[in-house]
Amino acid sequence: MRVLxxxxxxxxxxxxxTRALASVGAEVIGLGDQPAEALPAMARHTxxxxxxxxxxxxEDAVIAELLKHPAAREVxxxxxxxxxxxxxxxxxxxxxxxxGLDTAKTLPFRDKEAMKQVLDEAGIRTPKHARARSEKQRxxxxxxxxxxLVIKPIAGAGSADTHVVSEATxxxxxxxxxxxxxxxSVEEFIDGExxxxxxxxxxxxxxxxxxxxxRPRPLIARSVESLSPQTICLRExxxxxxxxxxxxxxxxxxxxxxxxxxxxxxxxKTSEGEAVFGEIGGRPPGACxxxxxxxAEDADLFLSWAEAIVFGRCLSxxxxxxxxAAVVFKRAEGSGRIRKIEGLDDLLAHHGDQIMEVALLSVGxxxxxxxxxxxxxxYLILRDAELDATLALADKIGSELRLFAE
Ligand SMILES: Nc1ncnc2c1ncn2[C@@H]1O[C@H](COP(=O)(O)OP(=O)(O)O)[C@@H](O)[C@H]1O
Ligand SMILES: [Mg+2]
Numbered sequence: 001m002r003v004l005x006x007x008x009x010x011x012x013x014x015x016x017x018t019r020a021l022a023s024v025g026a027e028v029i030g031l032g033d034q035p036a037e038a039l040p041a042m043a044r045h046t047x048x049x050x051x052x053x054x055x056x057x058x059e060d061a062v063i064a065e066l067l068k069h070p071a072a073r074e075v076x077x078x079x080x081x082x083x084x085x086x087x088x089x090x091x092x093x094x095x096x097x098x099x100g101l102d103t104a105k106t107l108p109f110r111d112k113e114a115m116k117q118v119l120d121e122a123g124i125r126t127p128k129h130a131r132a133r134s135e136k137q138r139x140x141x142x143x144x145x146x147x148x149l150v151i152k153p154i155a156g157a158g159s160a161d162t163h164v165v166s167e168a169t170x171x172x173x174x175x176x177x178x179x180x181x182x183x184x185s186v187e188e189f190i191d192g193e194x195x196x197x198x199x200x201x202x203x204x205x206x207x208x209x210x211x212x213x214x215r216p217r218p219l220i221a222r223s224v225e226s227l228s229p230q231t232i233c234l235r236e237x238x239x240x241x242x243x244x245x246x247x248x249x250x251x252x253x254x255x256x257x258x259x260x261x262x263x264x265x266x267x268x269k270t271s272e273g274e275a276v277f278g279e280i281g282g283r284p285p286g287a288c289x290x291x292x293x294x295x296a297e298d299a300d301l302f303l304s305w306a307e308a309i310v311f312g313r314c315l316s317x318x319x320x321x322x323x324x325a326a327v328v329f330k331r332a333e334g335s336g337r338i339r340k341i342e343g344l345d346d347l348l349a350h351h352g353d354q355i356m357e358v359a360l361l362s363v364g365x366x367x368x369x370x371x372x373x374x375x376x377x378x379y380l381i382l383r384d385a386e387l388d389a390t391l392a393l394a395d396k397i398g399s400e401l402r403l404f405a406e
Pocket of ligand 2: 159266279
């Protein structure tokens with residue numbers, strides 16, 4: 001099978017997916033705005049060819065350039081695990097008459113209002129919602145939906161430009177803050193815990209699924225610098241209290257008509273136990289999520305994804321989940337360069353068997369912008385068979401591991 005992989009070098013996990021495709025026997029051709037020599041070695045060494053285009057987002061120009069390439073007509077599949085490239089992938093499929101999501105099926109993955117309309121029609125519980133462009137439309141939508149509500153970009157990511165409006169008197173301030181966003185989704189605010197439902201699917205059949213729990217809720221994690229956000233990949237994905245989310249997850253895959261690949265859904269669990277839809281991406285979750293899923297069951301989900309693409313099933317199968325696995329993101333105190341890391345030796349001395357990875361910035365390195373990247377100033381990955389112990393250690397890493405910058 002010959003697979004055209006869009007953006008094989010970026011974001012971070014793409015070289016691993018690219019390598020996995022090659023490792024199950026696919027011939028992989030890259031397509032991206034990075035020249036072949038600038039690609040990470042892992043991607044460069046596994047690609048049999050690479051189509052270097054000027055601007056990845058000028059879809060017409062990219063398709064024209066691709067068609068000039070001799071290998072283009074021999075491609076069997078087009079894959080893109082980076083959300084902004086999903087529409088380009090769909091257009092290439094349509095041009096080359098290839099299987100996989102077309103533009104009509106891709107649009108609801110990229111437009112949060114179209115997404116919820118599809119799901120409403122399937123009877124799935126979404127927050128009350130409305131699309132709005134002008135200030136007038138935003139005010140009317142707020143009036144219709146009531147308070148508290150959320151205003152967020154129609155195609156946002158990473159909680160950017162997402163605001164809660166608690167009551168009518170806060171609306172003016174928030175409207176001003178998101179005035180630069182062309183089109184927004186105005187939504188009923190859902191109070192609850194936030195979880196994911198991630199799958200590897202082939203021809204609409206779910207071959208693998210995962211549920212992770214965000215601690216705290218992403219919007220809070222993005223508003224309070226001093227905390228250390230956690231994603232907890234749960235061992236007991238089949239537990240009763242997550243049943244409503246699992247059922248919703250399956251129904252959403254069906255309603256969206258997703259075919260083959262990775263999906264990443266987010267949902268809320270209210271205090272009454274009701275599941276409410278959040279959003280879905282036709283791509284894997286980011287920010288180390290696939291890594292912690294691998295740690296939860298000693299799996300290689302990069303490989304499982306590639307098997308789903310090439311063979312339509314996961315040959316490596318689903319292993320038993322023996323652990324909860326978590327990633328804890330750290331933010332330094334102060335600005336500038338990292339000067340001191342405190343508490344790490346102690347944590348490793350006491351919890352060395354639970355801590356799987358330490359990926360903090362080193363002393364002397366410049367702090368990252370925590371608002372721009374959830375990775376912040378680095379992270380630790382841990383795992384434990386017991387959920388309580390997992391949470392306790394994640395919290396301990398949150399409070400006792402400290403990075404100082406100046
Ligand atoms: N209707 C809502 N009710 C409560 N919180 C919300 C709602 N919509 C978004 N949020 C908060 O904002 C975060 C980001 O919103 P989301 O729709 O997931 O967009 P993004 O693509 O930025 O992740 C969510 O994880 C949640 O914390
Ligand atoms: Mg989200």
